[in-house]
Structure formats: C-alpha cells, structure tokens
Amino acid sequence: MFRYCPACASEKIRFEQCRVNCCPECGFTYYHNTAAATGCIIRTNEGLLFIIRGREPGKGKLDLPGGFVDPGEGAMDGMRREIIEELGIDYKTGDFKLFASFPNKYFYKNISYNTCDLFFHLDVPDLTEKDLHPDSSEISAVRFIKTEELELEQIAFESVKKAICIYLDTIYLNKHG
Numbered sequence: 001m002f003r004y005c006p007a008c009a010s011e012k013i014r015f016e017q018c019r020v021n022c023c024p025e026c027g028f029t030y031y032h033n034t035a036a037a038t039g040c041i042i043r044t045n046e047g048l049l050f051i052i053r054g055r056e057p058g059k060g061k062l063d064l065p066g067g068f069v070d071p072g073e074g075a076m077d078g079m080r081r082e083i084i085e086e087l088g089i090d091y092k093t094g095d096f097k098l099f100a101s102f103p104n105k106y107f108y109k110n111i112s113y114n115t116c117d118l119f120f121h122l123d124v125p126d127l128t129e130k131d132l133h134p135d136s137s138e139i140s141a142v143r144f145i146k147t148e149e150l151e152l153e154q155i156a157f158e159s160v161k162k163a164i165c166i167y168l169d170t171i172y173l174n175k176h177g
C-alpha cells in the first residue's frame with residue numbers, strides 16, 4: 001500500500017498477505033491490521049431503523065448505525081458513541097446486546113480496510129423519527145422498515161446483510177414468531 005518506504009524511501013517496499021508492509025532495504029514493517037467496527041439493529045414498533053448512507057462507500061444504500069471503534073475504546077462504548085453522534089440518542093452500553101460478528105472490506109479513498117464487524121441489537125419500541133437528530137454529514141435519511149418490506153439487496157455491506165439474516169432468523173423470530 002506504500003509506494004516508497006516511509007523510513008528509508010526505498011521503492012522495494014512490499015505489501016504481503018494483505019496486511020503487512022515490509023521494506024527489504026531497512027526492515028521497516030507496518031501491519032495494516034483488521035479494524036473493529038460496530039453496527040446496531042434498533043427495533044421499534046415502526047420497524048427496524050436503517051440509515052441511508054450519505055457518503056461512499058455505499059452512498060445511497062441502507063446501513064445500520066455504527067462505525068469504527070476508536071483507539072482505546074471498547075466495542076460497547078464505540079457503539080454507544082456512534083449512536084449519539086449519528087442519531088442524537090443515548091442508551092446505556094449495557095442495553096446493546098452483541099449477537100453476531102462478520103468480516104467486511106471497507107474501501108475508502110483507494111485503501112481497502114479489513115474490518116471485524118460486531119453486531120448488536122437494541123429494542124426501543126417507542127422510538128420514532130421525531131426523537132432523532134441525524135448527522136447530515138454522514139446520513140442522508142433515516143428509514144424505519146418493516147421486516148417484511150426489507151430488501152436485502154438495498155443494504156450496502158455483505159456483513160450487514162448476514163447480520164440482519166441471523167437477527168431475523170433467531171432473535172426477531174423468538175420475539176415475534
């Protein structure tokens with residue numbers, strides 16, 4: 001992913017195993033490690049809460065609230081922070097229930113990031129659109145979608161599709177089946 005070694009400027013730097021940059025000239029090594037990211041299925045009486053992505057990758061497609069976990073942050077705290085930032089609503093970290101994890105590739109500005117996506121669910125029956133203050137720099141709209149009206153092909157990321165399927169087959173079915 002580097003054209004020149006950041007340490008000695010050699011052009012011989014290599015990117016191997018999809019994650020490690022090695023310079024044979026000076027021994028510089030940089031691991032482009034998997035990043036942790038979160039997503040939350042918020043269930044309300046109006047349907048499942050989705051955002052429409054306002055930015056690439058996946059601009060205009062459906063996604064869950066969430067994002068990258070910050071350095072020094074736990075996954076639950078990251079999930080809580082993202083929901084505050086993106087939707088303007090705050091729930092206790094203990095309210096988020098982890099139920100699935102899948103890998104994803106996130107392509108941004110010519111760099112492919114490998115992510116380990118952690119998926120949570122949260123039940124907020126009375127939440128409606130007027131409770132939300134969406135961050136318009138990241139989100140172009142919020143949608144509440146009934147499960148029977150959800151079209152998986154409208155979802156931006158494969159990991160999110162898999163998480164939704166597991167959620168509907170297990171957790172949602174147990175409550176509403």
Ligand SMILES: [Zn+2]
Nearest residue numbers: 005008023026
């Ligand atoms: Zn070097």
